[in-house]
Amino acid sequence: MEPFDSPFFQGATPGWYALAILLLPLAGFLFTAFTWKTAFTRKHGHVVPLATIGVALFCALSIFKHAVIEQEPAGAHAPTAEHGGEKAAHEEPPADLGDHRPAWSSKEHGGVYALLSIGSLHVDAGITIDALTATMLAVVCIVAFLVHLYSVGYMHGDKRFPRFFAFLQLFSFSMLGLVLTDNLLLLFCFWELVGVCSYFLIGFWFEQDEPPKASMKAFMTNRFGDVGFLLGILFAWGIFKTFDIHEIYGRLQHMVATNVETSLFGWGLGAALTVMGLLLFMGPMAKSAQVPLHVWLPDAMAGPTPVSALIHAATMVAAGVYMVGRVYFLFTPTVLGFIAIVGTITALVAATIGLVHNNIKKVLAYSTCSQLGYMMLSLGVGGYSAGLFHLYTHAFFKACLFLGAGSVIHAVHTEDMREMGGLKSKMPSTYRTFFVATLALAGVPFLSGAFSKELIVEHAIQWGMSGTLAHWLPAVVAIFGGGLTFFYMLRLLYLTFYGTPRDHHKFEHAHESPSTMTVPLFVLGFLAIFSVDWLPIPLLRGLHVPELLAPPPALASLAVGHAPHHGGESLLLAFVVLVVSVAVLVAGYRLYVRTYKQRNPGPDVWYARFGRLSTTVSRLYYFDEFYQATVVRLGNAMSRAFTRFDVGVVDGAVNGVASLGLAFSSVWGMFDRVVVDGAVNFFWHASHALSRVFRRLQTGNAQDYLAFAVGGIALVSLLFVFLT
Amino acid sequence: MPLLAAEGVSHLGGYFFISSAMFVLGIFTMVTRRNAIYVLMGAELILNAAALNFVAFARHHGGAGALDGQMFAIFIIILAAAEAAVALGIVLQLYHHFPTIDVSKPDRLGD
Numbered sequence: 093m094e095p096f097d098s099p100f101f102q103g104a105t106p107g108w109y110a111l112a113i114l115l116l117p118l119a120g121f122l123f124t125a126f127t128w129k130t131a132f133t134r135k136h137g138h139v140v141p142l143a144t145i146g147v148a149l150f151c152a153l154s155i156f157k158h159a160v161i162e163q164e165p166a167g168a169h170a171p172t173a174e175h176g177g178e179k180a181a182h183e184e185p186p187a188d189l190g191d192h193r194p195a196w197s198s199k200e201h202g203g204v205y206a207l208l209s210i211g212s213l214h215v216d217a218g219i220t221i222d223a224l225t226a227t228m229l230a231v232v233c234i235v236a237f238l239v240h241l242y243s244v245g246y247m248h249g250d251k252r253f254p255r256f257f258a259f260l261q262l263f264s265f266s267m268l269g270l271v272l273t274d275n276l277l278l279l280f281c282f283w284e285l286v287g288v289c290s291y292f293l294i295g296f297w298f299e300q301d302e303p304p305k306a307s308m309k310a311f312m313t314n315r316f317g318d319v320g321f322l323l324g325i326l327f328a329w330g331i332f333k334t335f336d337i338h339e340i341y342g343r344l345q346h347m348v349a350t351n352v353e354t355s356l357f358g359w360g361l362g363a364a365l366t367v368m369g370l371l372l373f374m375g376p377m378a379k380s381a382q383v384p385l386h387v388w389l390p391d392a393m394a395g396p397t398p399v400s401a402l403i404h405a406a407t408m409v410a411a412g413v414y415m416v417g418r419v420y421f422l423f424t425p426t427v428l429g430f431i432a433i434v435g436t437i438t439a440l441v442a443a444t445i446g447l448v449h450n451n452i453k454k455v456l457a458y459s460t461c462s463q464l465g466y467m468m469l470s471l472g473v474g475g476y477s478a479g480l481f482h483l484y485t486h487a488f489f490k491a492c493l494f495l496g497a498g499s500v501i502h503a504v505h506t507e508d509m510r511e512m513g514g515l516k517s518k519m520p521s522t523y524r525t526f527f528v529a530t531l532a533l534a535g536v537p538f539l540s541g542a543f544s545k546e547l548i549v550e551h552a553i554q555w556g557m558s559g560t561l562a563h564w565l566p567a568v569v570a571i572f573g574g575g576l577t578f579f580y581m582l583r584l585l586y587l588t589f590y591g592t593p594r595d596h597h598k599f600e601h602a603h604e605s606p607s608t609m610t611v612p613l614f615v616l617g618f619l620a621i622f623s624v625d626w627l628p629i630p631l632l633r634g635l636h637v638p639e640l641l642a643p644p645p646a647l648a649s650l651a652v653g654h655a656p657h658h659g660g661e662s663l664l665l666a667f668v669v670l671v672v673s674v675a676v677l678v679a680g681y682r683l684y685v686r687t688y689k690q691r692n693p694g695p696d697v698w699y700a701r702f703g704r705l706s707t708t709v710s711r712l713y714y715f716d717e718f719y720q721a722t723v724v725r726l727g728n729a730m731s732r733a734f735t736r737f738d739v740g741v742v743d744g745a746v747n748g749v750a751s752l753g754l755a756f757s758s759v760w761g762m763f764d765r766v767v768v769d770g771a772v773n774f775f776w777h778a779s780h781a782l783s784r785v786f787r788r789l790q791t792g793n794a795q796d797y798l799a800f801a802v803g804g805i806a807l808v809s810l811l812f813v814f815l816t
Numbered sequence: 817m818p819l820l821a822a823e824g825v826s827h828l829g830g831y832f833f834i835s836s837a838m839f840v841l842g843i844f845t846m847v848t849r850r851n852a853i854y855v856l857m858g859a860e861l862i863l864n865a866a867a868l869n870f871v872a873f874a875r876h877h878g879g880a881g882a883l884d885g886q887m888f889a890i891f892i893i894i895l896a897a898a899e900a901a902v903a904l905g906i907v908l909q910l911y912h913h914f915p916t917i918d919v920s921k922p923d924r925l926g927d
Contacts, residue, residue: 795846795855798843798847
């Protein structure tokens with residue numbers, strides 16, 4: 093890729109914008125964290141965070157505008173993946189280790205901060221901006237700003253109001269850092285930071301029963317994935333001797349061109365990259381809630397709803413997808429196949445659970461899970477652009493859905509849809525935005541979700557056509573999942589907004605939310621429809637890959653022969669996908685009409701109809717039970733064993749040393765008492781006895797002294813006489 | 817008396833005997849008597865024993881006109897007179913503090 097055309101990108105300006113984006117939320121966090129006791133922060137704790145994230149939003153949109161919107165339509169000068177890769181591989185002079193910079197990097201403008209330097213290990217922190225970064229910046233900042241705004245209303249009156257904003261700020265900082273960094277190690281640090289923010293915010297209401305457990309579960313599950321991620325990063329170091337993503341890219345090209353062995357266990361490049369890729373993918377698997385590490389995401393809904401919208405729908409869980417996109421060029425076909433399988437399973441499993449769950453936020457959580465599965469599926473089948481494009485569109489409508497659900501919960505004070513119903517008339521603004529976002533999520537044509545979703549389907553079909561029968565599975569799931577999505581979202585709408593109120597008391601007290609909450613809803617609803625329209629894709633070609641998110645020329649030239657399916661050129665395919673998608677949507681709608689609209693049943697209609705199967709689904713496929721029986725039990729057994737070791741060996745050693753010391757000290761004590769004290773006491777006694785003798789001489793009588801003196805002189809005289 | 821009339825010291829032997837006796841008697845008096853006045857008298861005896869010695873030696877060694885010993889004796893007599901005055905003062909004070917002049921009673925030096 094070549095540097096961006098815009099004059100904006102000719103100097104160091106984007107670096108300053110990026111630094112502002114990164115550091116302002118951090119400053120806001122520090123300010124709020126250090127002043128939370130003051131009256132101002134306690135009362136107006138939202139002012140500073142809103143200001144910082146607002147400025148960050150402005151900067152992010154500037155970068156987005158220059159980097160994405162004003163770019164010429166892709167393909168004009170960016171070489172397509174395959175050709176670019178081969179060209180680069182062949183023309184690269186072997187002596188040059190290669191340092192392939194992306195569109196804009198702070199390292200070309202002196203913006204380097206040496207993070208640490210130990211021996212041959214140099215880690216430089218730098219900022220990189222390309223289309224992917226700019227897109228993520230825009231998404232994160234828009235959603236973060238709206239969630240900040242929404243929280244002013246939603247968290248009003250909470251006794252830890254400033255703390256909530258402090259954590260939102262810390263999260264924004266970490267997430268933006270994760271997006272901006274050009275370095276795997278720093279990416280991992282920010283990755284952990286967003287994880288810990290998620291932990292804090294899920295457990296925000298820690299007095300209650302559920303949130304602390306949920307936060308712990310989220311944290312532990314993510315640790316499990318992060319172990320793999322960290323190992324993958326170490327593997328990357330082992331192979332490339334650098335953490336800088338773009339240096340890695342350059343060195344990879346060099347290694348492919350010269351066909352060298354890796355220095356890692358003497359493995360071939362392909363094998364080493366495959367192992368590294370699988371390890372790296374463990375991180376996104378946990379962070380983006382992919383089966384089987386998805387179990388934490390539904391539980392994470394125990395946190396405040398704005399948090400669910402920001403962290404567990406729009407940004408943090410998408411960080412996994414972003415990370416896969418960021419190091420996409422490292423993944424071999426084996427790894428991509430694995431990613432596709434995981435994504436497919438996740439998309440299907442989560443969608444089916446969404447069919448039967450009765451908690452409004454958990455249905456949305458499973459929907460998120462399912463959509464993340466879609467993104468992974470897309471990345472796995474080679475639809476790099478489509479997957480990240482779906483990340484972009486999904487962020488807006490899913491944040492809108494979550495905030496809408498939060499508005500409903502705020503009104504009726506329950507998350508159980510069995511106690512809702514008929515809220516459409518009570519909450520018109522919430523209903524309207526929710527409805528639009530639902531259509532966007534389902535992929536109704538001409539809303540933002542449709543573009544990305546159909547691109548995914550297109551790529552899945554191409555993948556199916558390129559391989560065996562099994563390769564069709566992602567395509568089938570992607571198409572079928574569209575109908576499922578539409579159906580469970582309509583069910584959610586029906587149970588929440590349509591029909592008759594099932595809990596009249598709660599219905600009577602329901603009211604529309606304040607404007608700080610509805611304004612973000614309207615903005616997000618607007619974006620759910622139009623977020624695609626200013627992207628530089630001609631609308632007629634709109635069903636094609638937005639090339640602005642084109643992957644860096646990847647392993648195309650690698651001997652293993654992988655070429656990502658890039659840019660469905662066939663209009664026919666696009667048309668077929670459109671027709672099929674609409675057909676599936678219609679099928680989903682028909683099912684909804686027959687199940688709910690005509691019969692107007694209760695929320696538990698599934699149990700009557702499918703019995704055992706729906707029980708299995710409603711127990712979430714027994715994932716939690718499985719983990720309870722295996723991982724948790726194993727963990728408990730191990731901790732018991734370690735306890736025994738601790739008590740027996742470690743404590744035993746400590747106690748042994750202690751009693752040994754005791755024995756020594758008693759011996760020394762004896763010596764002290766007998767010998768040292770004995771000597772001291774002997775002298776004391778001796779002098780005492782002597783003094784008793786000599787004090788007799790001190791009679792006090794002058795005559796006695798005289799007698800002694802005379803006697804003494806006589807004695808001395810006698811001695812003198814006799815000795816001389 | 818061979819001891820006293822030894823060759824060359826024939827004249828001194830007698831003086832020695834007398835002065836030694838006075839000296840010993842003086843010491844004995846000072847140590848044993850309880851009455852302060854007697855103690856003073858013992859001191860006088862010692863002083864006079866010393867003066868006698870001075871005069872005896874001066875007579876024995878000195879040539880014509882040598883009166884050193886005699887001068888010493890006169891000094892001693894003068895000193896003894898002064899000493900007696902001071903000592904009697906001390907005795908008076910003693911009597912003031914402790915209504916006695918028994919020198920064995922005040923024994924605070926031993927405290």
